[in-house]
Amino acid sequence: MYQTGQSGRHRMPLWSIVPSWLDIERRFSQSMGYQPGASFQRSLNNEPVSTLQLNLRRVGNIRSAFNRGELEAARRLGRRFADIDISSIINDLIDVVSQMAMIVAGSTLAGGAIGAGVGSFFFGAGAVPMGMAGAAIGLELSTWILGILGLASIAEFFVDGLPRIVDNYTRGIAIAWQGTRGEPGLNPFGGDDPQVVSRAAHHIAQGHEEVVILLLGAIVAYLTRGRGNASVLANEMQASKKGAKLGQWMLQHEDALTRHPDLQNASPRKSALDKQEPPPPPPNRRADEPEPKRASGMAEHEVPCFRLSEKHRNLAKEFDDQLEAQQNGLNDLTVNDYLKGRKAFTDGDVVRDPQLAAKAREEFRNELEEKMQDELISGGAMPEWAEATAKKMASEKMATLAALHNPDLFAGGKDIIGGFGDRRINSSLGAQWPSRITGLDSAAQEVPEALRRSTNMNAKLKKCE
Incomplete structure (x- = not known):
């Protein structure tokens, strides 16, 4: 799959914009240069400042959390969708979602896509170098993942749900960054949080799980709102290797997908100009009477x-x-x-x-x-x-x-x-x-x-x- 440049003539593979951990580490090294000392130096104002060595160790713990998060998300999704035999495509889904999360990691840690200007990396002790994240990156990520899977047709059911999920990734990154904070054994109160990788991995796994559910829910919404046909959608997905396999699995499990209770919440995207009409009240409730709260889970x-x-x-x-x-x-x-x-x-x-x-x-x-x-x-x-x-x-x-x-x-x-x-x-x-x-x-x-x-x-x- 390819992405068209602003001129409309330059196209690059969508996978090529995904940074690697080596790219992120190299960016830190180039920006900070060699520094003696394991964890902190002192600024001109005598404030503790993270060294390159500490920041690279922080990136290493974030990487470990991402690896562990993949396994945890696969386990949770396998249990959640055991009745639909999701195991046959879970590795492909987790692979795509993990690559999307790497764009978040690169953006958060490097202040933008790898290759762009990153500014100063001389952060204060424990500060997290937050770059473009949340709503600002949601549309970019939606375009990327739907392009990879050949699912541009379901965008209206997918785009708005992603920014909230991205917060799981940035939270996990922040936990791993802030919990990697000292020199083990040299300071009994300043060493690393021993659970930092596990705690960060929990949020990464939650992000992976919610993206997969949002994606499957968007497919179900597209098929059940009278707008799409499963065979046509699967045919569109043939242009992508990852999407082709997902499309065939979707055709085999269409009925089970459309009935699954966890996939019934996606709704089409509305613009600010759309007329917002409240649904008609039930027969036993007046139009001006507030709707009672519904139990959810x-x-x-x-x-x-x-x-x-x-x-x-x-x-x-x-x-x-x-x-x-x-x-x-x-x-x-x-x-x-x-x-x-x-x-x-x-x-x-x-x-x-x-x-x-x-x-x-x-x-x-x-x-x-x-x-x-x-x-x-x-x-x-x-x-x-x-x-x-x-x-x-x-x-x-x-x-x-x-x-x-x-x-x-x-x-x-x-x-x-x-x-x-x-x-x-x-x-x-x-x-x-x-x-x-x-x-x-x-x-x-x-x-x-x-x-x-x-x-x-x-x-x-x-x-x-």
């Missing part, structure tokens, strides 16, 4: 607050991070999965796998050790000393960390380790769940059985004031 349930112990006040941020990860993991579950998980736990069917935990700890320890060694070497240490010191530092750090299940197994979670966090905070949160779970169970039970497989949990977890 599971109503939010606020779980009783979790208390941070006085002796852990210095770990307040860790407490907030673990609580947020628990909430995100809980709300990733469908109501059906939550209730099944709760029953399995209360019946004693959930057993922790010690081999799974040991393997996860070893992988995380190796990752931590490698990162610490790189930091020490970049700070001027000799490789042999850095290797031995990194092993010791990693061992000491791992002794304070526990494997995290998001959500907790008690709250319907599965024996899947979502990361590592402070052992004391993990134990504190786990001990508080039994006295807070009853209301959440009742709220989940209130969701009609027919909707439980397609409705996600909607819980609010907060710290006591």
Whole structure:
């Protein structure tokens, strides 16, 4: 697929405008130049300023979050659309959506498309170099992804929904950037957030999932509003390799797609000049009577607050991070999965796998050790000393960390380790769940059985004031 230039004569492949991680790193290196020091320098005003080394490590964590987000999104979509056999095209969809997200990453980190002027990269400590994002990039991204898939015909049902979804990507990028903030082992209060990649990946995965749902919903809207024909649309998609495969899958599952409850919300785009006519009121309601609120999915349930112990006040941020990860993991579950998980736990069917935990700890320890060694070497240490010191530092750090299940197994979670966090905070949160779970169970039970497989949990977890 190609994009026409302003003159109408120059055309370039749409894939060519997608930046790579190497492009982004090179842009930082060219703009900042060589700088000694691992993390921060001081400006003329004695303010801490990020070094090239730290910013490249931040980009590395963002890249890891994107990689993990792809896997998480594929898993969530596979579960959400298991009845439509989405597994046959999920890799192609995630590939296209991930490439689109790379345009967001390039724009956000480099202040515009790779190749354009990027301005100064000498950001303050923890500042995120936000470039064109949100609504400003929504139309560009819509044109790109619909062009790649040969789906220009569905634009009116797709374009307006994308800017809101782009915020998931920029939020994930900001979390990974701000959470990569120090030199491991050298400053006990300034090291990286150990969950930064997992937390950022959650938002990236949510962005991927919502783009795919918006895309499929736009196809359904195009077909069901009397405007399009599936065979004609599939024929238009033949011009694209990715689109051709999606088009054939659409033809095979047209009926199931048009009936799926998650794909019924797309509406055609309206201009400011369109006449806005309110729908006629139902027979039993006057025209001037306000429309009653309609229930949408599971109503939010606020779980009783979790208390941070006085002796852990210095770990307040860790407490907030673990609580947020628990909430995100809980709300990733469908109501059906939550209730099944709760029953399995209360019946004693959930057993922790010690081999799974040991393997996860070893992988995380190796990752931590490698990162610490790189930091020490970049700070001027000799490789042999850095290797031995990194092993010791990693061992000491791992002794304070526990494997995290998001959500907790008690709250319907599965024996899947979502990361590592402070052992004391993990134990504190786990001990508080039994006295807070009853209301959440009742709220989940209130969701009609027919909707439980397609409705996600909607819980609010907060710290006591």
